[in-house]
Amino acid sequence: VSAARRVIVGASGSPGSLRALRHAEDLARHSVATLIPVLAWTPPGGDLAARRQTCPTLVHIWHDAAWQRLWAALDAAWGEIPADMLVEPVVQRGLPGQILVEVACHPDDLLVVGAGRRGVLARMWHSRVSRYCLAHAQCPVVAVPPAILAQHAGRGLHGWPFRRRALSVEAFLHHGGSVTA
Amino acid sequence: MSWIVVGVDGSPSSQVALGWAMTEAGLRRVPLAVLTVIPAAVEASGVTGQMSPLDESFSDERRTEVQRATQDIVDKAVAERAGQPEVTVTVRAVAGLVADELIQASGDADLLVVAARGAGGFARLIMGSVSTQVAHHARCPVVVIPAGWGS
Helix, strand or coil, X not given: CCCCCEEEEECCCCHHHHHHHHHHHHHHHHCCCEEEEEEEECCCCCHHHHHHCCCHHHHHHHHHHHHXXXXXXXXXXXXXXXXXXXXXXXXXECCHHHHHXXXXXXXXXXXXXXXXXXXXXXXXXXXXXXXXHHHHCCCCEEEECCCHHHHHHCCHHHHCHHHCCCCCHXXXXXXXXXXXX | CCCEEEECCCCHHHHHHHHHHHHHHXXXXXXXXXXXXXXXXXEECCCCCCEEECHHHCCHHHHHHHHHXXXXXXHHHHHHCCCCCCCCEEEEEEEECHHHHHHHHHHHCCEEEEECCCCCHHHXXXXXXXXXXXXXXXXXXXXXXXXXXXX
8 A cells, every 4th residue: 555646636616626626735745646637527418419419619619618617726726736746637528427537547546526515405416426436436535525614604595695694703613613813 | 733533443444444544644744543433223213313322232341342453453554564654543442323423533633534345236225335424524534445445
């Protein structure tokens, strides 16, 4: 058992993935590994719709747009590409879970994903990618939890304006946060 | 203060997870806490389905026995990685709901390491997966080592 040689991280640009990117950067730094941010894209309307009428120009545009999303995600997470490590971004067409598991095919790899949103309803639609990776990956998988503030603020029904309240220090500590004086 | 927690239940895959956690703790130069959870008998509420452990289902002798067994596993793992950086290891055995205890232990840890048993299909549907549950509810990043990894 040796330290990871490649750290593969899902970089969809969602708040959870930004946290995963930052965590992956730490992991890659202290085990001196190559960092591979991966973004998977599917055509708007789904693969089935695109298969009926394939248009190379559109595919090219979608692929370019995916690269732009990936650079935006890296920019949001780090501000700049870390200079002290090897970063090899990957953009591929397909479903995120399958692409991530496909890229992280070596046992020496480490796959980092955002654990997704919590809650009874949220988990029906979200955190599918992390669940797929946990069940199918051939290498260790790191699930990075969403930020404490993100859990508190909530989205969907929980994010309705009338449910929003100021975050008190007590509530923050209750959710596992730490305060320095 | 930061440390790494690893869940060990004595199975071969959990011993692989222990090895991974030791390597990681050596790299980060942080202490390692080994946690063994003795699955307690569980009482489920008929109304809410909420599960709670029954207190009388385990004894101190049982806990000491399990802790000793885990200590043996840890000693073996430490002996195997002679020559690599020293890691401070503490062993603790508790009784309760496995996923709940691990999630609780993740509260102030840097990283939680668990192994997946690799049950799929129908078995997974019936029994659920502790590693998936922990990965989605823990407060710190969780590393799940897949079944059969490193062999």
